[in-house]
Amino acid sequence: MLLLYLWWEGLCRELEELALLLDALSHPLRLRIVALLWSRGELYLAEIASILGVSRALAKIHLKKLEAAGIVESRVVVEEERAVARRFYRLRWGGELCISPGKVARLLESCKG
Structure with a gap:
């Protein structure tokens, strides 16, 4: 159960990092x-x-x-x-x-x- 939770948390963190990256690149x-x-x-x-x-x-x-x-x-x-x-x-x-x-x-x- 803990392993599944850590995997899920890792994916959500990856998604947040991607959103931060895309936001930073969103200005000309x-x-x-x-x-x-x-x-x-x-x-x-x-x-x-x-x-x-x-x-x-x-x-x-x-x-x-x-x-x-x-x-x-x-x-x-x-x-x-x-x-x-x-x-x-x-x-x-x-x-x-x-x-x-x-x-x-x-x-x-x-x-x-």
């Missing part, structure tokens, strides 16, 4: 950020904003959403000579994202309760 600017990081690799916030033609504040809002979903990760680099700290962003994964409607349907069916 966030998709542009993902495409940019895919093609150019690691970039810092001001570069991303400049290339996409948006403010740093707007880019940061969308990068935080992508980071919360586990799509991008960031690191801070401090340049001591110039007393500047820059936050660099990069994709956390380098593969393709394939979402099967059948798999989503199976997850939904499994989590009904």
Whole structure:
């Protein structure tokens, strides 16, 4: 019984993670950020904003959403000579994202309760 419960909980968690991922990818600017990081690799916030033609504040809002979903990760680099700290962003994964409607349907069916 415990094994069945853990299996069911795992499927529901997987469905929640998928929903978080899809929500993060549901905005055109966030998709542009993902495409940019895919093609150019690691970039810092001001570069991303400049290339996409948006403010740093707007880019940061969308990068935080992508980071919360586990799509991008960031690191801070401090340049001591110039007393500047820059936050660099990069994709956390380098593969393709394939979402099967059948798999989503199976997850939904499994989590009904």
